[in-house]
Amino acid sequence: MAFINDNKRFSQWAIALSLFVFVLITLDLLGDYRDGVAWIHLLAELLILILSLTGIVYFGRLYYQFAQAKINLLTQDLALANQQAQQWREANRELIAGLAVQIQKQFDSWQLTPAEAEVGLLMLKGLSHGEIAHVRNASERTIRDQARAIYRKSGVTGRTELSAFFLEDLLLPRQP
Template structure:
């Protein structure tokens, strides 16, 4: 898509240069009294050059519009798939959220720490969490460190792994057979 825009832009620039050169040549030829048929031929070339500018400009603009339409379509498709997944797994999601909250309670996280922990598990950055919670990024970093300390983990990855480890498929007979 970007390559097409670049090609269209180059085509516009080349057509514009041709247009300017032909126009300058026509002015010079007219002053020298060149035969009208030659001027008519150059006028045709000038018209084609102007048509090229218009044509490639439209392609350039349509490419951006087409890209926006494609991105909107992809976003809508992703949103539909996410809604479908959430609807199909609603009970599991609610159960997981309850289990995470129970674990937070067993770690004795404060309400604010538990909220920050949930946002971290969702993949939000400290800056994003700070904005959502109307607090400073430093406060969020301090709360994150408290969560790691209380959970006995070193970082966000380990915190996420704590909850994901049991959700992943356990080693089955095939993986055990491959170890022998």
């Protein structure tokens, strides 16, 4: 990935430099043409103009190729992460189902409303209040109010304690 980033950065600089040369030569070429400079001089500047344009196109393509390579690597990484997550879910399907049942039982014992229970689950999954509001098609203020009701009914002070309530017993104690 570092190779791609370095070459991508080099391509950006090369494009910028070629574009700079292109602009300067274009301005000089127009000025020289108005001043009636010899055709051989104009042809030399036109050649430089074409070379700078060629550099823009060449390094532009190179930049695009490096960007595509980076996108491909990121897509592969994402696919691998999704595959590993799916394998983990399949291997632990019974555990996950049992945990979901136990979380719902605890929510019931706290007497959470169905809306509060849904918000609680989404908070345990790590969604922000804004994300939960979007998912539930509700205002962020409503979600904050429901979160406060969950904290009050459960006797915890916030999201971290809520998560810890369910995770604490799942994790093995540290060995001395």
